[in-house]
Amino acid sequence: MEFDCKNTRKTRQRQVVLETLKETTAHPTADELYEEVREKMPRVSLGTVYRNLEILSTCGEIIKLDLGEGKKRFDARMDPHHHFRCTQCGRIYDLPFIPVEGIMQEAARMSHFKVTGIQIGFEGVCDACLGNEKKNTKEVMQ
Amino acid sequence: MEFDCKNTRKTRQRQVVLETLKETTAHPTADELYEEVREKMPRVSLGTVYRNLEILSTCGEIIKLDLGEGKKRFDARMDPHHHFRCTQCGRIYDLPFIPVEGIMQEAARMSHFKVTGIQIGFEGVCDACLGNEKKNTKEVMQ
């Protein structure tokens, strides 16, 4: 039942998926990453990208993000940090880490539940959109 | 382009959707709420439930939640509070509000972005699952 990360094999596909994700800071979706991986491995399948992203995140090599867009995004940056989504251009930015242990402890204290994780997503308007309102979504996306 | 909440009509379907959501604290998905609404209005369509949940949340009458499950949930409780998802039984619990202005200001200060919103979702193990580990998912869901 439990997935065993020690029994995974170092396949070429999995290496390319991880390596390609590490090359970007754009927090791509599975489909977006698939397009990039295809440039290196034209015969790779979308299912393989999905499967490897799932395995890599389960095994703690990458992070699976859900910023409330109805699809998942992935991030190979593993040091503690937060994410910010610009509501105008849709870009996802990294934000430096802000300690959240206090909030988690407070939540645990009030609920008596065992709080093991916290998902924080910031949203607002990014520098580019603040300074240049006339750029539309298409022009600044990705 | 911008949706105008003042031009909406008070339809029977919209009223029943809102009223039904207000009757529960289970944070139902659109599909789950559809089943409940059908008991009062057997001929209502799933699309109507989706559409009204979208309109009601856009107009600030309910809250749309995304706790990273790959589907949206809805909440008619409008006072400030947080959400906790039990990773064992899947239930969503309300948690009292914990002030988050400090974190938002810190994020804005570090990024120089305009931070307008923050999504926080806690996860862990709830009281019921902590105290009674042998209950499985099926038994305790909903």
Next chain:
DNA sequence: ATTATATTAGTAAAAATTATCAATAAGGAG
């Protein structure tokens, strides 16, 4: 080299959500 099995490509299917459209009904004007 042999072997066990994790993984793959390709495809189908599932799940969640959105779009389409003729028919209906809300709500304002007269």
Next chain:
DNA sequence: CTCCTTATTGATAATTTTTACTAATATAAT
């Protein structure tokens, strides 16, 4: 109340995102 505009509905199709299936292949241990 009646007429009229148009927001909304039910029914269904289509889209989007993700997962499942399967025979063939590749990985890594023996």
